[in-house]
Amino acid sequence: MAISFEQIEQNLKTEARKLLESGKVSLVLAYGRGYDENHPMPYVAKHPSDVDNIVFNEYCTANLARYLTRYPRRTKIAIAAKAADSRAVVQLIQEDKVCREDLVVLGIPVYGMKNFKTGEAIDSKTTGGLSNPVLYDILLGEEVHGQPVSSPYDVLAAYEAMDKEERWAFWQRELGRCIRCYACRKACPMCYCDPCFIDQNKPKWGEKSPESPGNLMYHLTRFHHLAGRCIDCGECSRACPVDIPLYLFHKKVAKDCEEMFGQAAGMSIGDKPVLVNFRVDDSDKILE
Amino acid sequence: MSFEPKILGIACNWCTYTGADLAGTTRLQYPQNIRVVRVMCSSRINPSFIFRAFQLGADGVLVGGCHPGDCHYNTGNLYARRRLAVTKKILEFAGMEPGRFRVEWISASEGNRFAEVVREFTEQIRDLGPQTQFKISQ
Numbered sequence: 001m002a003i004s005f006e007q008i009e010q011n012l013k014t015e016a017r018k019l020l021e022s023g024k025v026s027l028v029l030a031y032g033r034g035y036d037e038n039h040p041m042p043y044v045a046k047h048p049s050d051v052d053n054i055v056f057n058e059y060c061t062a063n064l065a066r067y068l069t070r071y072p073r074r075t076k077i078a079i080a081a082k083a084a085d086s087r088a089v090v091q092l093i094q095e096d097k098v099c100r101e102d103l104v105v106l107g108i109p110v111y112g113m114k115n116f117k118t119g120e121a122i123d124s125k126t127t128g129g130l131s132n133p134v135l136y137d138i139l140l141g142e143e144v145h146g147q148p149v150s151s152p153y154d155v156l157a158a159y160e161a162m163d164k165e166e167r168w169a170f171w172q173r174e175l176g177r178c179i180r181c182y183a184c185r186k187a188c189p190m191c192y193c194d195p196c197f198i199d200q201n202k203p204k205w206g207e208k209s210p211e212s213p214g215n216l217m218y219h220l221t222r223f224h225h226l227a228g229r230c231i232d233c234g235e236c237s238r239a240c241p242v243d244i245p246l247y248l249f250h251k252k253v254a255k256d257c258e259e260m261f262g263q264a265a266g267m268s269i270g271d272k273p274v275l276v277n278f279r280v281d282d283s284d285k286i287l288e
Numbered sequence: 289m290s291f292e293p294k295i296l297g298i299a300c301n302w303c304t305y306t307g308a309d310l311a312g313t314t315r316l317q318y319p320q321n322i323r324v325v326r327v328m329c330s331s332r333i334n335p336s337f338i339f340r341a342f343q344l345g346a347d348g349v350l351v352g353g354c355h356p357g358d359c360h361y362n363t364g365n366l367y368a369r370r371r372l373a374v375t376k377k378i379l380e381f382a383g384m385e386p387g388r389f390r391v392e393w394i395s396a397s398e399g400n401r402f403a404e405v406v407r408e409f410t411e412q413i414r415d416l417g418p419q420t421q422f423k424i425s426q
Binding site: 164165166167168169170171172197205206207213214216217220221223224227228249252253256257260261274275276277278279280282284286287 | 336369382
């Protein structure tokens with residue numbers, strides 16, 4: 001069964017119009033046309049007349065949960081959420097950044113999304129192995145079944161097989177290219193700290209110039225801050241202007257967290273993020 | 289000149305720091321390579337402390353806390369255990385030698401153990417040699 005993007009777009013428009021006209025929500029987070037069809041942009045529809053601008057196609061990879069924390073609490077928001085995006089919504093609810101009651105989640109079951117820069121399929125890399133949203137109020141299409149199930153951590157195997165010198169050289173090469181534009185932080189739905197640790201001057205946590213050891217400090221700390229919270233949408237890597245595969249490191253940390261603490265990020269509203277939780281019988285072996 | 293490792297010790301006020309104190313008052317000998325910073329609880333340790341220490345030229349970082357279950361604040365070290373485990377994994381995946389970062393539970397009465405851990409850790413770092421990967425050149 002192929003995904004009908006037109007059908008999803010139609011459903012999205014219908015539901016968005018209904019919600020805006022009835023006044024149930026004051027804005028709808030969706031996708032709009034960018035400078036051409038292959039480059040859709042996040043779009044906020046505030047009036048029923050805005051709804052015509054909404055589009056949805058295979059390049060709509062952006063994680064709209066990024067924008068939820070920008071609105072004051074009690075703003076009623078409808079959000080179009082694919083599988084990974086819905087996990088971000090769940091994670092934000094867990095962290096009490098948004099209220100479940102304020103949200104209408106328009107779930108989009110989808111696969112076959114493509115990177116707008118390169119056109120390559122992103123399914124096997126950064127969707128967490130999911131096609132259906134984990135949380136939704138209205139599902140815009142039929143649930144996807146029968147897609148090949150791949151473990152979200154399969155792409156890691158090649159990197160885990162490297163020895164530590166190779167890994168060091170690899171990350172040195174990748175992170176050394178970082179120009180510190182902070183697009184990864186801007187695109188990430190979980191990066192909502194204000195100010196970010198790297199922008200603080202007192203204490204100064206890290207170097208701000210785009211040079212290798214300082215880049216490492218920024219990125220390692222960011223990986224740490226997202227430990228057990230990263231929902232594997234891959235937006236950081238797609239937003240990166242120099243194409244650093246940040247998702248690999250995030251995946252690795254997510255995998256370790258899942259192995260050590262037995263819980264993946266953003267799967268259920270009732271969970272607590274793993275690093276603000278503990279079990280008395282956590283093993284000391286995890287520190288070895 | 290032979291290599292003298294620089295080691296940052298981060299010790300919790302109630303157990304490890306008191307243990308270090310005991311090691312001192314009982315005149316136990318341990319290497320002077322460790323510089324101990326006292327924090328109120330091992331869960332007060334921001335992982336950035338550790339990354340930053342490596343950036344500023346520490347050859348090794350030793351974190352000391354109460355034994356799980358003995359925390360002065362009941363649950364602090366249980367949070368710290370999870371957090372520092374993640375820190376360790378991150379350093380490892382980035383390609384650092386795993387031996388440069390260590391977490392030990394040392395109680396207030398274990399002065400002997402504190403001296404022993406510091407001795408052992410210093411030797412380990414001495415074998416690994418200077419840490420240059422993370423260091424910012426100044």
